[in-house]
Amino acid sequence: MQLSSSLLENAVNEFAKLPGIGKKTALRLVLHLLKQEEDHVHVFSDSIREMRAGVKFCRRCHNISDGEVCSICESPTRKQRVICVVETIRDVIAIESTQQFNGTYHVLGGVISPLDGIGPDNLHIDSLIERVEKEQTEELIFALNPNIQGDTTIYYIQKKIHHLPCKITTVARGIAFGGELEYADEITLGRSLANRLPIESYMKPM
């Protein structure tokens, strides 16, 4: 793309580095910003800079945080002895938006994946085990994606803490709401039959 302004071209190239943003979309976004008042553009560019400089990671659960410890870990109304183990910050946001969970989190930062060169030492697993030991955690809920890597990670952590009096659970797997039996894969369908629920617990209000 040939642009008659190198400043515009710079900005377009920078936008096009973002994931899922091609050159045409980048141009559309930059021309939009060009039409905005200069103050608005400053607010936009400052918000990015401040975000990168200011956002910290909670030293307890590794979730994003404005301070040393995140608002979830500091909250007195949340069950501090229930930990939901997730892969990424995005999973925390997804679970929070259900408003169904009242415990704390632990963000691993990924899952064990030898093929990608990711071992237990690359993840926040040690700090999780330390938490479970020190905080007398009552329940560890694994909310990892259902695949080999996720299951390996669960297995690894479980072996490390099986001597502790901590209940270990995982989120239910089964047919998704709105999904169709016909198109479910065999493993999902097989497991959802094996782990069938009594109808009372299915009908229970959330």
Added chain:
Amino acid sequence: MQLSSSLLENAVNEFAKLPGIGKKTALRLVLHLLKQEEDHVHVFSDSIREMRAGVKFCRRCHNISDGEVCSICESPTRKQRVICVVETIRDVIAIESTQQFNGTYHVLGGVISPLDGIGPDNLHIDSLIERVEKEQTEELIFALNPNIQGDTTIYYIQKKIHHLPCKITTVARGIAFGGELEYADEITLGRSLANRLPIESYMKPM
């Protein structure tokens, strides 16, 4: 969306103001930037700020420019007495990317549209007429979108300059390459029959 960091939330909200970017996409982009090195994020945010502060509009053709006059208007190899009239900067970029045009441009900034409250005074029409008079323009090529507003604008400008010895043309309308006759609307198909081309000019190399 409930985020545990107000700085992150700010940045997400700012991104979500961009056209076609929703909250989820905004979050994805911001988390991507959060993972980048701080220097890269500064380059990104500076490129936006500098673009907004530095990009000027060419005082001759109203195209974007780094200086007072844009690189196309300054180029000695381009035919300065041929003007292609377009609606927006994006149209300039689209035509430039064909590499088929060797004249200059005039960006109107829109088209006459009484329903939207846009009259000739809101557009760069006066400066176009002034250019045609002063620069002894040889040809004015209209490359406006084919709709009522575009045609009205052509008609208006044409009436204003019909006393000048300037050829007035418009880009060809017809069946698009890759398009199918069957699905063309009646006006396009009808006009493309009425304005049929001698086969020699069709087969002529570009």
